[in-house]
Amino acid sequence: MDTEELTAWLRLTLSTGVGNTAARRLLAAFGLPQAIFQQTEQALLSCVTPAQARTLCSVPEELEAQVRATRQWLDGAAAAGTAPPQEPAPARRLLTLGDAAYPRSLLATEDPPLLLYVTGAARFVQGDCDPFPSTRCLAIVGSRNPTAQGADNARQFARALRAAGCSIVSGLALGVDAAAHEGALMDAGDPSLPATIAVVGTGLDRVYPRRNLDLARRIAQHGLLVSEYPLGTPPLPPNFPKRNRIISGLSQGTLVVEAALASGSLITARMASEQGREVFAIPGSIHAPQSRGCHALIRQGAKLVECAQDVLEELRLPAGPGPSARDPAEGTATVDGDGVGEPPAADGAGPHADLLAALGFDPASLDTLQARTGRDTAGLQVALLELELEGRVARLPGGWFQRVGSA
Incomplete structure (x- = not known):
């Protein structure tokens, strides 16, 4: 895109009050943006309102700076901070x-x-x-x-x-x-x-x-x-x-x-x-x-x-290789006919199976889990920490906990 064409497109998009719909009408009537800005105000009235026609006949104050910045962006290497030196510039x-x-x-x-x-x-x-x-x-x-x-x-x-x-x-x-x-x-x-x-x-x-x-x-x-x-x-x-x-x-x-x-x-x-x-x-x-x-x-x-x-x-798209598209989040709940989440088999065993079952798939507080399991506070906190380190439980703000499916 040469500078003249770039300038015309940017001028069209920067013209205040001239939205996409009006701009498309102008493009359909006159062709490329360069042709739009060669029209008289009277000719423009066939597509836009009087206020929009007046706007199109004046040059936006920021146009020159925007053209310069856009040209530099298109021609230059990655802007500072957008790509480490070892990576190719986008x-x-x-x-x-x-x-x-x-x-x-x-x-x-x-x-x-x-x-x-x-x-x-x-x-x-x-x-x-x-x-x-x-x-x-x-x-x-x-x-x-x-x-x-x-x-x-x-x-x-x-x-x-x-x-x-x-x-x-x-x-x-x-x-x-x-x-x-x-x-x-x-x-x-x-x-x-x-x-x-x-x-x-x-x-x-x-x-x-x-x-x-x-x-x-x-x-x-x-x-x-x-x-x-x-x-x-x-x-x-x-x-x-x-x-x-x-x-x-x-x-x-x-x-x-x-x-x-x-x-x-x-x-x-x-x-x-x-x-x-x-x-x-x-x-x-x-x-x-x-x-x-x-x-x-x-x-x-x-x-x-x-x-x-x-x-x-x-969407009638074929499944590809790699992670199973049938179960992309292994470990998450399936839903039975009653709408009740059933834990996967992997969570049904181990020393904290009862805690996971008590937690279910909704967030729960420490007090709620203590009431459901009957565990003492210290033991419950240790068990939750172990499950958190295993990636099976997440700690939420406010001291709540939620079960997480493992990938």
């Missing part, structure tokens, strides 16, 4: 709505972004590989504050689906998103597909939250990071619900692991449904607030899933 690309490499699945949605900033492994960004395989992308989203079991479910489902040849799409947020990206990076999968795609709500010259900086670096080595926002865009709250349409739009289906009733994950699920994509949800405890969103989705018609194979079968 490749970068700016995809326009008319680019042949623009994701076809997004083009089919109601509100595709005008521009997509993309960075990641060179073989996906600049090579012959399809960076956005619409039939092999699956979104995994959920709570920023998941239970220990919820985070593990996200990690193991992502790993199993990646092993089956899928790219995992999520939003780089804390909690379920981060766990899904981590799980996808655990398995090599198909090298011709990105391991995972992170759709972010900031400019790609920054990472939010900062706690996920190392994760973002690893994604850039084995997958892609994507944003519709100009460089320098901070983590503004409205950006994150808006970017969710890209997460669902890139994906053939969306799996919600844990979600409260009012959450961004349910926004993503709603958008997926509106885009004609499949929605899946993992059921959880009736006592856990993080499960209520998933239960609401299931009541509304989302597919209830217990293992990755359920997702693959619904």
Whole structure:
């Protein structure tokens, strides 16, 4: 993309009050952005409002600085702090709505972004590989504050689906998103597909939250990071619900692991449904607030899933080698006809089998466990510590404990 074309595209996206819908009308009427800005204000009125036409006839103050920053970003090596010296710098690309490499699945949605900033492994960004395989992308989203079991479910489902040849799409947020990206990076999968795609709500010259900086670096080595926002865009709250349409739009289906009733994950699920994509949800405890969103989705018609194979079968995708797609989170509960979680065989033996049975699959306090088991406080704390060290029990805030399925 030469500087003139880059300037025109950025000017279109930076024109205040001219949204994607109006911009697409202008592109349909006049062609490339350069042609739009050659029109008179009167000619523009055939597509936009008078206020929008006046805006388009003036040059945004920040345009020159944004063009310079974007050109430097496209031409330069990895920005300071985004790639350790021993790692190759991630490749970068700016995809326009008319680019042949623009994701076809997004083009089919109601509100595709005008521009997509993309960075990641060179073989996906600049090579012959399809960076956005619409039939092999699956979104995994959920709570920023998941239970220990919820985070593990996200990690193991992502790993199993990646092993089956899928790219995992999520939003780089804390909690379920981060766990899904981590799980996808655990398995090599198909090298011709990105391991995972992170759709972010900031400019790609920054990472939010900062706690996920190392994760973002690893994604850039084995997958892609994507944003519709100009460089320098901070983590503004409205950006994150808006970017969710890209997460669902890139994906053939969306799996919600844990979600409260009012959450961004349910926004993503709603958008997926509106885009004609499949929605899946993992059921959880009736006592856990993080499960209520998933239960609401299931009541509304989302597919209830217990293992990755359920997702693959619904989408008619073959299972691949690697971790079992039939049971990606070995050690988790299965659900019988009465809705009661039954512990796996491995938990039915050992010195603390009675404690695990008493704990069940809902969070419980020390006092509750003491009442259920009759153990003294000191002995109970020792047993819980042993189970925690074995990875079979997680300690939650407030002195609560929860059983965790082992991968």
